[in-house]
Amino acid sequence: MSAPSLHVNPDREIVTTIVIRRPPQAAGVGERLLSGEFQSMGRQEAERTLAAAPQDLEVVRRFAAEHGLHVVSENAAARTMRVEGTIRQMEEAFGVSMHQRRDGAGHEYLSYDGDIALPQSLQDVVETVLGLDRRPVARSHA
Amino acid sequence: MAFETKIQLPGSDKKAPQNAQLGGAVEAGSTVSVTVLLRRAGAHPAIAPEETPAILSRAEFSERHGAAAEDLKLVEAFAHHANLTVVDSSVTKRRVILTGTAAAMAQAFGVKFSSYKSDDTGQTFRGRTGAIQIPAELQGAVVAVIGLDNRPVAKPHFRKKKAAAAHTTFTPPQVAELYQFPAGLTGAGQTVAIIELGGGYKTADLQTYFENLGITAPHVVAVAVDGGANTPGGDADGEVMLDIEVAGSVAPGADIAVYFAPNTDQGFVDAISDAVHDATRKPSVISISWGAPEDSWTAQSLAAMNSALQDAATLGVTVTAASGDDGSTDGEGGALHVDFPSSSPYALACGGTTLKGSGSKISSETVWNETANQAGAGGGGISIKFPLPSYQQAAGVPAQPTTKYLGRGVPDVAGNADPTTGYQVRVDGQNVVVGGTSAVAPLWAGLVALLNQKLGKPAGFLNPTLYTLGGTVFHDITVGNNDDGGLGSYSARAGWDACTGLGSPNGTALLSALSNGSSSTPGKAPWGKHKHKHH
Numbered sequence: 188m189s190a191p192s193l194h195v196n197p198d199r200e201i202v203t204t205i206v207i208r209r210p211p212q213a214a215g216v217g218e219r220l221l222s223g224e225f226q227s228m229g230r231q232e233a234e235r236t237l238a239a240a241p242q243d244l245e246v247v248r249r250f251a252a253e254h255g256l257h258v259v260s261e262n263a264a265a266r267t268m269r270v271e272g273t274i275r276q277m278e279e280a281f282g283v284s285m286h287q288r289r290d291g292a293g294h295e296y297l298s299y300d301g302d303i304a305l306p307q308s309l310q311d312v313v314e315t316v317l318g319l320d321r322r323p324v325a326r327s328h329a
Numbered sequence: 330m331a332f333e334t335k336i337q338l339p340g341s342d343k344k345a346p347q348n349a350q351l352g353g354a355v356e357a358g359s360t361v362s363v364t365v366l367l368r369r370a371g372a373h374p375a376i377a378p379e380e381t382p383a384i385l386s387r388a389e390f391s392e393r394h395g396a397a398a399e400d401l402k403l404v405e406a407f408a409h410h411a412n413l414t415v416v417d418s419s420v421t422k423r424r425v426i427l428t429g430t431a432a433a434m435a436q437a438f439g440v441k442f443s444s445y446k447s448d449d450t451g452q453t454f455r456g457r458t459g460a461i462q463i464p465a466e467l468q469g470a471v472v473a474v475i476g477l478d479n480r481p482v483a484k485p486h487f488r489k490k491k492a493a494a495a496h497t498t499f500t501p502p503q504v505a506e507l508y509q510f511p512a513g514l515t516g517a518g519q520t521v522a523i524i525e526l527g528g529g530y531k532t533a534d535l536q537t538y539f540e541n542l543g544i545t546a547p548h549v550v551a552v553a554v555d556g557g558a559n560t561p562g563g564d565a566d567g568e569v570m571l572d573i574e575v576a577g578s579v580a581p582g583a584d585i586a587v588y589f590a591p592n593t594d595q596g597f598v599d600a601i602s603d604a605v606h607d608a609t610r611k612p613s614v615i616s617i618s619w620g621a622p623e624d625s626w627t628a629q630s631l632a633a634m635n636s637a638l639q640d641a642a643t644l645g646v647t648v649t650a651a652s653g654d655d656g657s658t659d660g661e662g663g664a665l666h667v668d669f670p671s672s673s674p675y676a677l678a679c680g681g682t683t684l685k686g687s688g689s690k691i692s693s694e695t696v697w698n699e700t701a702n703q704a705g706a707g708g709g710g711i712s713i714k715f716p717l718p719s720y721q722q723a724a725g726v727p728a729q730p731t732t733k734y735l736g737r738g739v740p741d742v743a744g745n746a747d748p749t750t751g752y753q754v755r756v757d758g759q760n761v762v763v764g765g766t767s768a769v770a771p772l773w774a775g776l777v778a779l780l781n782q783k784l785g786k787p788a789g790f791l792n793p794t795l796y797t798l799g800g801t802v803f804h805d806i807t808v809g810n811n812d813d814g815g816l817g818s819y820s821a822r823a824g825w826d827a828c829t830g831l832g833s834p835n836g837t838a839l840l841s842a843l844s845n846g847s848s849s850t851p852g853k854a855p856w857g858k859h860k861h862k863h864h
Contacts, residue, residue, distance in 0.1 A: 202555070203595070204555075204595050204598065204599055206598075206633055206636070209636075216639075216643055217639050217675075218719070220639070220642050220643060220675070220790055220793075221674055221675075221718040221719045221720055221792075221793065222719035222720065222793065223719070223720055223793025223794065223797075228643060228644070228645070229645065230611075230644055230645060233640075233643045233644040233645065234606075234644070236643070237640055237643060237644075262602070262606060264606050265602040265603075265605070265606045265637075265640070267599070267602060269599075292398075292420065296593075314632070314633070314636070315629045315632065315633050317593075317594055317595035317598055317599075317630075317633060318555075318593070318595035320593075320594070320627075321591070321593040321595070322593065323592040323593065324526075324592060324593060324594050324597060324621055324625075324626065324630060325526055325592060325597065325619040325620050325621045326619065326620070326621060327526075327527070327528075327565055327567075327568035327618055327619055327765075327767060328568075328618050328619070328620060328651040328652075328653055328654050328668075328708075328765045328766045328767040328770075329567050329568040329571050329618065329654075329763055329764075329765040329767035329768070
């Protein structure tokens, strides 16, 4: 990509979404769905099946606290935790170097170089972190 | 003085319509809606079909394929000079939609209108002869002006009665009638979630629209995700209004919750997630009309989105997703691409057709392909990111032509999407006609709301069931192709195809099939394998 990198204010506060792995009881649900074994589980059973394991949530909470990130919201059923912190804190927590990028249309967005680096304790627990890269992803089909 | 010198728009010469009787003059004050198409700002991509497609960010796509911002501004300035209203202006779509009186349009584009009556249908339409004149300042920038000729005059009040003659464009309930949506249902008790990554709606516009259709307006609420908000006045209003008006007019008894999120992977994933897990509103169906070519997504974004869609399916929430408006290349010229999230195996991928008919009788339905007019084609093809799901095993989905990958086939189903046979909607105070697979996702979402009302429980993840249903549940579309890049793919055929999937719905038959639980063995399709190869 040819977009130039621009400096970002390290004290700017942002919210990122940490996505936690599926719990053991959710294994194989995808394939069962695709084969038509069931059309849905029923909301309550599905939420029990899909919800993040309590110990996984605790690991992520501890990680956030250690890095000064404030937990804005938790959704165990959705397996997400939204955490707030400064750019500097995010860089330190996730091992990335962040900057603003300007695309060809003049639109500026937050981005980072390289890969997110998570500590050992988090590598299996966290599937991904969203919100460190904010490039536009979609267009409307109207 | 600006815009005084006029030149002829190349290729715009039109002769008098055939098979039509010249009627009187066209009413000077009647409303005309036109689409001004602009040249690409950048150079054409020189990607040979056998090369790996370049991964374009949305911004790069816009830069390479979109119009130049200066060209757009010039068209808008000309519109203001000529007493025309700018309804929609899009760099990515390289178009500006304008409305104005017939008199203003005639003067602006140097044409003379006449009224004609079709010998075939008896329908009155507006025609012009000769070439279109455009200001010299726009030379080269404007590629085409569509809509001065051969379109029904847009009336301020939509007719809700059935017309005897065939319609060119439709209100959403007229499309629902052609697709035999089950009668006596409104979607009461259901909530339809709509995901939007930009734009907004004005309640006054919605009220006027539904009032004109003679429908009690549904209850619509905006939900903010990650700092998103209902922000009308921008480029994406057309999308938002189309989604609400299509879903809302075919299922007016359902509540509508519009989740506004920023156009980022975080926004998109969080919006789906928030809708799926919304304990207050509990939507049973989510409509998504936003997407991008599969290979423009990072691996992590693709995985996170697909995971959210899998959870939706597990929780019993149907997710409809538009398959794209740029044919089998999905707008990245020179190679085949499908659009995501419609390529997720957990989404109900909705493709596009050109629908003609009247009342409840379809007279013809073919694959949407207006690439000759630079007016789009239905997205479809074979995924190179997701493998063929079990439920498509017997549908005869071919391997992806370039990579030979045995991927998920797109779309699953289809509906009217051609802008020339498009949907009469209201956007930012103007009555316009809009098409795109964007309309098909909320159309199917509205249908699912009706089904859910009658079934008494959510239909949930429908895909496996749909592929077992035969008989009258789908209108199989067998004519046309979505080849927008001259690559020879894909063509419609009997049974599933990469243009229209299983076909457009017969809603009544679908409800009947779901009520009876009349699916056969999961994964077994009624059509079986095809002997000849398709691309």
